[in-house]
Amino acid sequence: MATGRTHRPATRSRGIPEATVARLPLYLRALTALSERSVPTVSSEELAAAAGVNSAKLRKDFSYLGSYGTRGVGYDVEYLVYQISRELGLTQDWPVVIVGIGNLGAALANYGGFASRGFRVAALIDADPAMAGKPVAGIAVQHTDELEQIIQDNGVSIGVIATPAGAAQQVCDRLVAAGVTSILNFAPTVLTVPDGVDVRKVDLSIELQILAFHEQRKAGEETGQGGSEAAEGLEGTPAPPARAAAAATDRKGPDGDVPAVMPA
Amino acid sequence: MATGRTHRPATRSRGIPEATVARLPLYLRALTALSERSVPTVSSEELAAAAGVNSAKLRKDFSYLGSYGTRGVGYDVEYLVYQISRELGLTQDWPVVIVGIGNLGAALANYGGFASRGFRVAALIDADPAMAGKPVAGIAVQHTDELEQIIQDNGVSIGVIATPAGAAQQVCDRLVAAGVTSILNFAPTVLTVPDGVDVRKVDLSIELQILAFHEQRKAGEETGQGGSEAAEGLEGTPAPPARAAAAATDRKGPDGDVPAVMPA
DNA sequence: ATGTCTTTGTGAACGCGTGCACAAAGATGG
């Protein structure tokens, strides 16, 4: 409560919808590009196109941050870059540790997108003693034993897990115990964390599976036959006695392309 | 999604909600683990816990697929594994090409999660002539010139883009022109694609930025003052125009979005 | 068979996010 400022629109700080937060980095990227081209101002329509979203949505998103635009003109690029950066907390430097320096971990360490936006790789950690001391992306890999010390010394609050699935939870526990409160998880596992700790996961195989679903659907629509009818192939699969039969008959029908969805 | 008109007027193409589709891979993973432990059946409560979701949500998700459970008992693990696999289109083999074999591309090529679920890396493609022929993950890298031929010969419909941002759109266009209809994009760029083409993006830096936002919020609550307070520093200038100068100084270097891998 | 007990499947209410459409705000020109 610094100034006696009348209550700022409650929309401030707390009220920003999660969906909006997720888009802010997108806007920031588009704005940065404009900034580099020395574009002074931009309209919601133009910026929305650059970010790949609807202009109304963009305006509403910005409205949660405040009234930073000028009617009849648009938004001041530099000003908006600063406001969004501040809102996202990118005006400060975030030390990050990457645990698990395999192919993915190394790729992340080399990823320019990190350093370019207020994130600094404070340390690379791996459980393999043979990796210790080995330089990756210009940084010497350290052994897991030093994990706690590293986090404390650097005041790290964000950790990236790029270990095999089997080690993820254990690493996660140690990170949290050491003080990390935000985790970006690349391991294909569900992490359990105490309240107050944020976890975001990036799952490569899941993304592909989702694409496969749509791909199959597209193929099914074209040919008039989809994968739905595959229930027949159950013969070879171990299925529950009664259930297999029941489901099969249930879905039998003209087989058309009656999806596995049954309206009541 | 990504960009362009991914707006699906919901042709009621399929009754399965997008949110449900996104969770199916999660259930599948948990079920596979149970299957390996030879667990015969599982209740919605147990499975939900393993997948990290609410049990009611899980039951509703499954209800879109059909009635595959047995009241009083639960779900037959093997049967459900098959049903979900089929629904996701994983009972068939999907040839995939990875374009851009830098650190990230190599990591993806080595990622076991792909091959283990019906995805087969048909080819690795890179624009650097020096990479051609070089084996990565046991597969010889091929030059971009052969992209179209590779896609046709292998009947590839899913492409993964791991190139620098600058090359992404161009690669995307070529992939689409050659017949690819689903794209997984790792480049920090908004891709524009024609209708009928699905694009999913994985943006490492965006995920970190979202974490930073929450981290800042947490820090702000603790100290009783936080990021919002930072606004005070600028409180003197309510008008955008003057703001530009101040904001510009804090942004050092043009950096922009440096791609994950390889040079342009 | 019948009753009890477990777990599913789902109707209904609720909340969030999206997109439309328009009034208000400010720039611009006469």
Place this chain on the structure above:
DNA sequence: CCATCTTTGTGCACGCGTTCACAAAGACAT
């Protein structure tokens, strides 16, 4: 100073997704 034109900011309606709560369905014991 007034008229006109551009673009923001937002009230509102709609649809999707989540969650609750419970009846129905089946297993199991007696």
